[in-house]
Amino acid sequence: MKKIPHTFTIVFALIVLAAVCTWFVPAGEFERQQVQILQADGSVSAREAVQNNSFHFVERQPQTWQIFSSLFNGFVDKADIIIFILMVGGAFWILNNSHAIDVGVMAFLRKVMRLNRYKAIRFLGVENIIMSIIMLMFSLFGAVFGMSEETIAFVVIFVPLAISMGYDSIVGVCLCYVAAHVGFAGAMLNPFTIGIAQGIAELPIFSGIEYRFLCWILLTALSIVFVLLYARRVKRNPQCSPVFKLDSYWRERSQSQMGDTVVYHTPTSAWVVYVLLCLVFVACSFLMPSTSISLGGTSFSIPVFPVLAALFVLLGFLSLRKSVHFFILIILLFTIATLIVGVLGYGWYVMEISALFLAMGICSGLADSQGADNVAKLFLSGCKDILSAALVVGLASGIIFILRDGKVIDTILYGLTRSLAETGEVASVGVMYLFQTLLNLIMPSGSAKAALTMPIMAQFADLIHVSRQTTVLAFQFGDGFTNMITPTSGVLIACLGVAKIPYAVWVKWVWKFIAALILIGFLLILPTLFINFPGF
Numbered sequence: 001m002k003k004i005p006h007t008f009t010i011v012f013a014l015i016v017l018a019a020v021c022t023w024f025v026p027a028g029e030f031e032r033q034q035v036q037i038l039q040a041d042g043s044v045s046a047r048e049a050v051q052n053n054s055f056h057f058v059e060r061q062p063q064t065w066q067i068f069s070s071l072f073n074g075f076v077d078k079a080d081i082i083i084f085i086l087m088v089g090g091a092f093w094i095l096n097n098s099h100a101i102d103v104g105v106m107a108f109l110r111k112v113m114r115l116n117r118y119k120a121i122r123f124l125g126v127e128n129i130i131m132s133i134i135m136l137m138f139s140l141f142g143a144v145f146g147m148s149e150e151t152i153a154f155v156v157i158f159v160p161l162a163i164s165m166g167y168d169s170i171v172g173v174c175l176c177y178v179a180a181h182v183g184f185a186g187a188m189l190n191p192f193t194i195g196i197a198q199g200i201a202e203l204p205i206f207s208g209i210e211y212r213f214l215c216w217i218l219l220t221a222l223s224i225v226f227v228l229l230y231a232r233r234v235k236r237n238p239q240c241s242p243v244f245k246l247d248s249y250w251r252e253r254s255q256s257q258m259g260d261t262v263v264y265h266t267p268t269s270a271w272v273v274y275v276l277l278c279l280v281f282v283a284c285s286f287l288m289p290s291t292s293i294s295l296g297g298t299s300f301s302i303p304v305f306p307v308l309a310a311l312f313v314l315l316g317f318l319s320l321r322k323s324v325h326f327f328i329l330i331i332l333l334f335t336i337a338t339l340i341v342g343v344l345g346y347g348w349y350v351m352e353i354s355a356l357f358l359a360m361g362i363c364s365g366l367a368d369s370q371g372a373d374n375v376a377k378l379f380l381s382g383c384k385d386i387l388s389a390a391l392v393v394g395l396a397s398g399i400i401f402i403l404r405d406g407k408v409i410d411t412i413l414y415g416l417t418r419s420l421a422e423t424g425e426v427a428s429v430g431v432m433y434l435f436q437t438l439l440n441l442i443m444p445s446g447s448a449k450a451a452l453t454m455p456i457m458a459q460f461a462d463l464i465h466v467s468r469q470t471t472v473l474a475f476q477f478g479d480g481f482t483n484m485i486t487p488t489s490g491v492l493i494a495c496l497g498v499a500k501i502p503y504a505v506w507v508k509w510v511w512k513f514i515a516a517l518i519l520i521g522f523l524l525i526l527p528t529l530f531i532n533f534p535g536f
Helices: 007-024 066-077 079-097 100-117 119-124 126-145 151-164 169-185 191-200 209-236 248-259 268-287 304-322 324-346 350-367 372-405 409-420 425-442 446-463 468-484 490-499 503-525
Strands: 032-038 044-050 291-295 298-302
Touching: 007 066, 007 372, 007 503, 066 079, 066 372, 079 100, 079 151, 079 350, 079 372, 079 490, 100 119, 100 126, 100 151, 100 324, 119 126, 126 151, 126 169, 126 209, 151 169, 151 248, 151 490, 169 209, 169 468, 169 490, 169 503, 191 446, 191 468, 209 468, 209 503, 268 304, 268 324, 268 350, 291 304, 291 324, 304 324, 324 350, 350 372, 372 425, 372 490, 425 446, 425 468, 425 503, 446 468, 468 490, 468 503, 490 503
Parallel strands: none
Antiparallel strands: 032 044, 291 298
16 A cells, blocks of 8 residues: 655645745735724724735745745744644643543443434434534534634544544544534634625625525535544444544553543542632632623623533532542533633633643642642643644644745735636636635635735625625635645644644545535525625
């Protein structure tokens, strides 16, 4: 069998290819200016945007030795994501050492299998229902607040769950990462793509939500069906999985951990951690009695932390009466709940989220009677285990630096936008959508791409008598689908690294699904040319 190149090898080859392009593609630049953008909460912020008719050719900047310096720049540019991966990996290694997740997974599966006594549940398949609910939840997160980097932390949870249910690591990645990014692509309220793009296009923020909601339902349903069909095939014949041999890591780890005799106990240290966390939640309740949650263009205040405090006091006490394993799962559950509140209510990003997971890991280790030295050793072991996933994120970012420093990104953008003027209405929208899709392969940042392309695309839409809302939809779909296959996406590379799935294996498995999504996206754009949907 032909050997699949290492992920590092593939990404470095792409860096070299990008450098070669800087020798043959003419260098060019757009002039940029600061523009005022209306945010979802009504505030106004400044953002860099391209000036119309400002493209000009500049002196060529061929990249040579920069192939190697781009690696350093990539690590610096993605330092927040790299540190986030290391901290999450270390924190979950501490948590996993307690066997809490394994105990929880087995208890969960035992309870779920009891539902098979109901005929309707047995007909649908209880595992199908579970996976559908999980994917629906993560797709909603992606559609509402643009969940992306946060999925890295959940891969550690859902890959072992999928393996325990008889599936593979690909299914585990699909449950959280793919679901969230399908929701991201078909979003209704994503502030990082729709909010910015509509602001630049001078459209009411989150207008056209009705049709986008229909698109999200359709895309989410199709992704769930695709994953369930694949999962059923793997369940029937595990060896048909392209990662069957690679998943031996997860199977052996699960067997070795569950092979140990689990002693259900509650040490004194767990009660101490419980009291301290209760005090933290009570303090948060007094300091933040009400939290303003922003969803799209609406905002409402609810007493989140008082509710969380009350629930933690009750559930923490009940779990401690059973075993420290269940208490650690409660810590994990409330960590996720706090993460959602922090993202929606306080604008948390990777720094706050990584600090939250680090605190979770430390609390889990102390509750499991691990001393400070053991907690530190476990954390370092987790960092070592996930180090390759962290490093490849910086490596992939080097591709962007080569293209940017070689001054060819603007040239590619200029050439493609000029070609739109020579096509008809349907063809123009198709080329516009294709352009956004291809551009996302080298520029995965949705906000940066919106600032770069929407000033031109919005006015071009006026010239060909196409709704600016249609242009935003083409940008939205073009920005979203290829995030799940481009090697320049740090989140994708990180998730694959955590799941221990080689990039080449992932591309071979996912490309047909991505191609189908791209085709469906185009078919969903076409009705906006002929039907007057609200907001269009």
